Amino acid sequence: MDVDADVDAVADELYGLVPARFTEVRDERAAEARKAGRAAAARAIAGLRRPTRAAFVSNLLVRRRPKEVAALLELGEALRQAHRSLDGTQLKDLSHQRHVVVAALARAARQLAEEEGQAVSEGVAREVEQTLHAVLADPDAAERWSSGCLSTALTPPVGFTGLPTSAPARPRPAVTDAGRPTKPKPSREAGQRRARLEQARRTAEETRLEATAREAELRRAEQEQRDHDRMLAEAGSRVAELERQLREARTGQSEARRAAAGATDRVRDAARAAKAAHRRADAAADRLAELPGVEE
Template sequence: MDVDADVDAVADELYGLVPGRFTQARDERAAGARKAGQAQAARAIAGLRRPTRAAFASNLLVRRRPTEVAAFLELGEALRRAHRSLDGTQLKDLSHRRHVVVAALARTARQLAEEEGQAVGDSAAHEVEQTLHAALADPDAAAQWSSGRLTTALTPPVGFAELSATAPERPRPAVARAGAAAKPKPSREAEQRRARYEQARRKAAETGVEATAREAELRGAEQEQREHDQALGEADARVAELERQLREARTGQDEARRALAEATDRVRAAARAAGAARRKADAAADRLAELPGAQEQ
């Protein structure tokens, strides 16, 4: 029995759940491991920490957007290489792309979390951005982030969030020790080929990251379009229903007016008939009173 594999499988499952379901599910899995006699696995599972809202959003991004994650990790490697080589021009270009991609992925993470019913406030959204900056700056942080099992937000190293647009002067190479064998200097043509290859490789990575950012923005815009289209459809349906009810109400109003007019006519006719009948009755009573013998009755 591979205890680590069992714990990994449970951790993958748990960190894919919304935070509100995490604790109960974790305790159930730990209890199941203890019942199965896996005391070591039970202790490891019970020790798993519930993720914060920002960590959940970051984990969800890793799990739902693997293509963007791969391109983002490549951007981090390119940034760290440029930082080590003190390549000011490349740092300036990559730094701009970093801000674009981080903003796009942070928006995507926030949207994914909200689709799961987990509102991400401004503070948590800032923590998601800080986590992304940390993943770009440090390979260990990148490994933690890309595992999809964060419990809390990561913090980038001081100064990384404001990479310099220009690099300091390169240190001069040390003088070779006396007697040390000198390495053959590459030909100018070989250096140019290598420079062209490296430039093309960096450009391919950068354009891939840029395309990923734009695709993330496109998905966000498409989602927003779908939501507005759905809202419009619901509004149209509501308007149609209200118009139908209005037509029925107007029809009922017209019928009520006709019925009222007919009833008014009947009342008037009945009133005339009643008046005529009353007059006839009064006349008949008067004639009866005038007849001989009426006084004797």
């Protein structure tokens, strides 16, 4: 394995880990490369930067949602093409689609991270959205993002909004040698059909992304319900056990009270009997003393 392939394989592994494990595993892989005599690879691996929280969330989205990633890359290419051609109508439609898709993917990324136990603050969520906007605007950013190995969030280029800054110039009709404008070849009906088809495709894609986000929310809610149901069942079991112990303790308390009352009665009876015995003994002693002595 050459150096680049070696480093790429390790990077792919590392940037799939939660940030807390990144440094430890990176150092282990660098040490393994040095031990194997791959000094250049070891230096490159050791230089890999731990991802920020926003970069980790962005990488997680790329790795877990490949279909949505492909759709976003296609949308970015369409947006950039519309900018180049100054197609105002298409830019307006694509810009609306861009906002819907970015919002849906940002929600999906946040849910994926939280399922991994990684909290996502509002600031991190905004960085993830900015990364997605950068992907739509810049092909280099798109390539870096789609690798799933970002170390920091991306920033869209200044001025990219997905809309033309001014209305594109209306193209002048072609002129024949006779000086008469030529008739456009595509029919109006065909153009309308293409527009309806494109709109239907965008609507279907937006709906699919929205459904994906809702499914993720449903899975999260179902998991929360299962967790709460389990906690409720465990709490019910503990309550039942404590109630059983309480009943046993109360039964033991009642038995102890009865035993204590019986012991008290026995002590009282024994004290009376002892007192009576003492009186009889004293009386017997008095009678004995009154008897005449026996002479020998």
